[in-house]
Amino acid sequence: MDGTVTLQKSRLKKQKSVENIFKTIFLIFGMFSIAFVIFISIFLIISGVPAITKIGFFKFMFGTKWASTAAKPSFGILPFILTSVYGTCGALLVSVPVGIFCAVYLAKMAPGPVAAAVREAVDLLAAIPSVVYGLFGMIIIVPSVRKLFNLPDGANLFSATVVLAIMVLPSIISESETALRAVPKEYEEGSLALGATYTETVFKVSLPAARSGVLTSVILGTGRAIGEAMAVMMVAGNVANMPGIFKSVRFLTTAVASEMSYSSGLQRQALFSIALVLFFFIIMINVVLRKLTSKGEVK
Template sequence: MKYQARLSLDVLFKFIFKITGLLVLLLLGGILTMLVYNSFSFFLDVKPLDFITGLAWNPTGSSPTFGMLPLILSTTLVTIGAMLLAIPIGIGTATFISEYASPGVKNILKPAIEILAAIPSVVIGFLGIVVLSPGLANLSNLPNGLNALNGAILLAVMALPTIITVAEDAIHAVPKSYKEASYAVGGTKWQTVYKVSIPAAAPGIIAAVMLGVGRAIGETMTVLMATGNASMMPTGFFDSVKTMTATIAIEMGEVPYQTTHYYALYAIATVLFFMTLLANLLGEFFINRFRKYHAA
């Protein structure tokens, strides 16, 4: 009787987990279908190539232009800047927590990082305006510091908890036998860390980085508040920029319903969806490559 009861529970939970997995796929497919359907209405009026490669975004002008290239480059610039800051700091912090920190320090650092993840993005954006922006303005001799660098620094702060937490778990999960083998052949602590622990944890570290990239690309409120929202081609980190997420957030609330401008925002969301998907696919590719390398 007990065996039959356990078997029936296994079948029940297998069915539940299968349904939840299918629901996630259905939800994702529904979102993609809605985006593509509304984007198609836009591409009846504007050619996709003109939309992607256009140099000006001015949908409310006397002669509306729907060039998305400045938005794509602005989003990419801010994301790359954020990752240049967040990746070394995040992996370094994760390595310190996992390999060097005492139990007391670890018990302080990990909750502090979790608290950082809980800070609302609007608060991060506000701090960027009142604290970081004046300093950047003085540094660059500009009227204000609302630029790509401001947004990149804030996004790096927001991505750090994800990168640190996932990377620390990956490094901590490296088998002790790997480290003991390194010590046995005369390896120092530092040599063991960067030649054994970090390479062995590479798939998890890459996953942490890709999650950080997704966090940075998809953030809205912080970049809306801190980057200046200028729809121009960016030339550097001290330029005011307008990201794709900020464009959707600013314009969706006031755009007339079922107009070309309205459907253009869905087209932006579709491009953003595929950019995020591409980032995840690249992450999976490199993760699998590292796993095959270690298996060999």
């Protein structure tokens, strides 16, 4: 009797220690994400801040001239910031309306098989790698823009915006569609009973009811557009001009990527500072996104 009890006790003890070991292991795994975020932030800040202090915050952020390899170098990144902002806004200007109309069609109007087919197309568009978009842009969009507007070179802000608009479209469609599907049927039934037609109901009742989800999709799209590098690098022309619709431009992302391989000294540090600015933008977008989605949950 006594023997079995102690045996059980020792087994229990062993089980408990095994339990504790695994609990700790899982806790450590859980901490990895936090550690990565902290590491990334610290490394970006440490390598990004020196150039900003050396150049001067205002000169860096609002300087309109970027000439990193000139004899008397000048490091102003306003051209990149504005290009990123214009490019993103331009892309959203096209893809938000198209995306919302497409999402409404998918969620509310399309017959089953058609909806399934279009949805498949949207998912596949989202899955195409950005270099493939870049290649397509280089070979199709850039030459067409050159011919259409009679320009010496088609690699400019306009072409990049078109490519970005296509790339952002799927995230807007699928996120908005999910939001539209979540609208309670009673809302729509109420509107129909009051004599509105189905189409009117969908646009005047369902769409406003889904607005926070639609807004989320737009913010997601903004994040994707502002962070896109490779596709833009292949079609934007990569010259550090102040943005103009038919000018060769550099985005924040491509400014980092295009000089990294041959940079050194202050120029290299300044590239890290650009990345830090971009990182800051992205964090701001994340904060807005989080506010939006948590608000949706409370409802």
